[in-house]
Amino acid sequence: MNALEPRVQTLNNRPPRTDGDYVLYWVQANRRTESNHALAWAVHLANLNRVPLLVYEGLTCSYPDANDRLHTFILEGVPEFQADLTRAGIGYLFYLRRTPADPNNLVYRLAEKAVALVTDDFPTFNVADHNRSVPSRVEIPYYAVDSSCIVPMNVHEKRAWAAYTIRPKIHRELPLWLKPLPFTPPSVPWNEALLPCDVAECRTPVSRTTIPELVASCAINHTIPLSKSLRGGTTEARSRLQHFLASRLSRYSKESGQPSKKATSELSPYLHFGHIAALEVALAVRAYAAEHKLVADEFLEELIVRRELAFNFSRWTPKNETLEVLPDWCRKTMAKHANDPRPVTYTFEQFLSAQTHDPLWNATQLEMLTEGKIHGYYRMYWGKKIMEWSPTLDEALRTMFRIHSIYALDGRDPNTATGILWCFGLHDRPWSERPIFGQLRYMSYDGMKRKTDIAAYIRQIDSPQATLL
């Protein structure tokens, strides 16, 4: 058996097109050549069929909340991805669909000449929708390959209850999967003449310098500014990883819960957009920790156990932006307290514009507005306070997803759903009863004040020079 097979789902039962010109890899999540199991599977199929490999990546104006921040981050990854693929003899077609009137069927047109189609298995947002709707509409095999998780999602046969139930299985399986994936280029190099002419004319050249004008030419929301410090792409992801190893990993276990100390990796946007693999990060961290006699367990717990718990949740709970998916105890306690008086409430616009009475909460929201993410510890506080200050918990849930969808560079991810739903009790346990929250865990300003340096964090957020590196 090919070692990649446990990662592969065959989502239709069409035979390969034996006279096809190429194998098609439709990149929807893993925008990189290294540690990319979907790309490796596509190379394997290309070699088996003695044809070259074509990679197709599209960026449309029509995904929910498409805006300058998200578009720019994705486009920043394109030039180096293209250069890496070209060097390896793999074809690459990038298509920017600027307006709803532009063609929206390139993947189908490319599939008409392909032996088989390979794509990413990513259990949320548009990718999950595509992987449900496209397979029956192509005449070739449609393979979805999990390159997001280190231990493949397919290994888990059901939805895990919490971290403690999935952790033993992940630790048992890990030695099998936590291994480098060497990149082997396909044996038949790409030949540009194979690209169907009508598709070739849709190609959008992208270079670092043309990104602003490309973004400006799209019919998307132009009011969301770029992140102050997060630039997209694999090189950028790797330099953050190096910085994390050299100056943060040794402090991670003590200081990752202290936002002003900046001890975390800031890699979540790069993991989300597939500019770097969790596998590459985990291997680098493990090797660095061994060489420098550091303990990396806390970091690897977040990167592997917590992150893969989130993928497990999305895999088994596809429509998850609702409180209906929560365990019984959460729904019962929320129902019991639904009519509790709420002394302070804010509208969506007040939350969005960071106009609450709480300077810490406002700073966390400002971090989201300017950077495109919030430090993990304060993100919990951010969510808990939206619950406390919204007229209903349903409205609080909508506010959190909405803000993530527009502003978060790591949003629309399995971690978005579990992070937000964790505030409502998912993967948590009952605590002592209190107003509004019932048995859901509560977080207070005084607790944050005791445990973290709020003033230092607020100064960093306010400072125009604040950067994450």
Ligand SMILES: Cc1cc2nc3c(=O)[nH]c(=O)nc-3n(C[C@H](O)[C@H](O)[C@H](O)COP(=O)(O)OP(=O)(O)OC[C@H]3O[C@@H](n4cnc5c(N)ncnc54)[C@H](O)[C@@H]3O)c2cc1C
């Ligand atoms: C309300 C709320 C919303 C959240 N929304 C998102 C989101 O949209 N996208 C997102 O990636 N994470 C989200 N999280 C989880 C967590 O806050 C972020 O993953 C983390 O802050 C990312 O920062 P980092 O890369 O510096 O993390 P590090 O501490 O350096 O951790 C490394 C990686 O491990 C993973 N990780 C870390 N903490 C968690 C966690 N609690 N659960 C699952 N995986 C984790 C992430 O992939 C992260 O990049 C949310 C948490 C909450 C409470």
